[in-house]
Amino acid sequence: MRVNAERLWQMLMDMAKIGATENGGNTRLALTDEDVAGRTLLLDWAEKINLSVHYDEVGNLILRRSGQNEAALPIVMGSHLDTQPKGGRFDGIYGVLAGMEVLQRLAEEKITTSHPLELVVWMNEEGARFTPAMMGSAAFAGVIPKQKIYDSTDKQGVSVFSELVRTGQLGNHPLARPFQAYYEVHIEQGPVLEKNEISIGVVTGGQAILWLDVETRGRAAHAGTTPMQMRKDTMVGTAAMIVALEQTILQQFPEGLVTFGEMQVANSSRNTIPGKIQWTIDLRHPEDASLKAMENATYQLLQTLAAQRNLEVSISQHWLSPATYFDTACITTVQDAVNRLGYSNQTIVSGAGHDAINIAKHCPTTMIFIPCIDGLSHNEAEDIYAKDAAQGADVLLNAILDYDAKYAAPADQKYVETVE
Secondary structure (H helix, E strand, C coil): CCCCHHHHHHHHHHHHHCEEECCCCCCCCCCCHHHHHHHHHHHHHHHCCCCCCECCCCEEEEEEEEECCCCCEEEEEECCCCCCEEEECCHHHHHHHHHHHHHHHHHHCCCCCCCCCEECCCCCCCCCCCCCCCCHHHHHHCCCHHHHHHHHHHCCCCCCHHHHHHHHHHHHCCCCCCCCCCEEEEEEECCHHCCCCEEEEEEEECCCCEEEEEEEEECECCCCCCCCCCCHHHHHHHHHHHHHHHHHHHHHCCEEEECCCEEEECCCCCECCCCCCEEEEEEEEECCCHHHHHHHHHHHHHHHHHHCCCEEEEEEEEEEEEECCCCHHHHHHHHHHEEEEEEEEEEECCCCCHHHHHCCCCCCCCEECCCHHCCCCCCCCCCCCCCHHHHHCCCCCCCCHHHHHHHHCCCCCCCCCCCC
């Protein structure tokens, strides 16, 4: 069984009109009016196939299709609709709309699965407006306390809770509801599948991620009157730290990744030597032990370089996501579906953080990747081919049906989900 490729692509193009940017991307930051407009469009499609609609306590949107056994736990698909500032049209969005296409195909064919099926739009996956990333799924899975989510604010001091209330996304569907299984289809966000001319990535897990907050402190001084040898220049010191840390990761951790994504210069002026700089480090590695070694090397290197330049440096951990290993049974349904469909495939570890990483702590979970053109993501030029989009959704559809058939719940199962 295959999806309707043309309909899926048209949904993607219709969603891309909301928050469209001049260079072909999207800006729909979490809990903005644009984000809500994207959800509203999805609800229009959901109404046409009679999905029930629910919001949970942190604004995750749940669309539910009844199963033959309503007492059974739901098989869940999901991803996100929020984007980076001037981000792409497919990161997360493809996963949500592929899930919608699966539900539309089942409705067309009048197929009722044993388990109920759900499609979840997770709140604030990107972490672009509110931090940390993957916020809605983290609250759902108990990784982050609900109150901490509510209290998180954006750069203007606006809280998540106030925006949930303002936008009408705050619901009372309970967090941590049991799931039978969770599937997320996504663009790879990297170049591996395209380079290898592979259609489907069978994802076996996700690499560990660590975010660090760094503050470098020196002494603000006049650019024209302070001799070079007497300066405590935080800008030059921070630059030296960045270059040295990049070389350390390249030389000592060949599978590791380091990124410096944000920097704020206090009281910045072109004719003042900066006295304080706050900046960020993103460290990633497939193995937890190696990530810890990368963290230790970072602390030691930055403190050594700061001392050499008569600067002070403080480093704090902002967020840690350990390495994740997906469920073998779920992975098998994906692999079997790919084999039956005849699509080229390879196993792959996710380099990016995804909501599936949090949900894997809650229930059996896996992911499916499709290629993205030139490996680009978090970029207005992010793009995919319609054929790849359809093939990924084909795999999702068949894997879901396979899992439902293999793990059909007994008719006398006692769990009954609370539905508001």
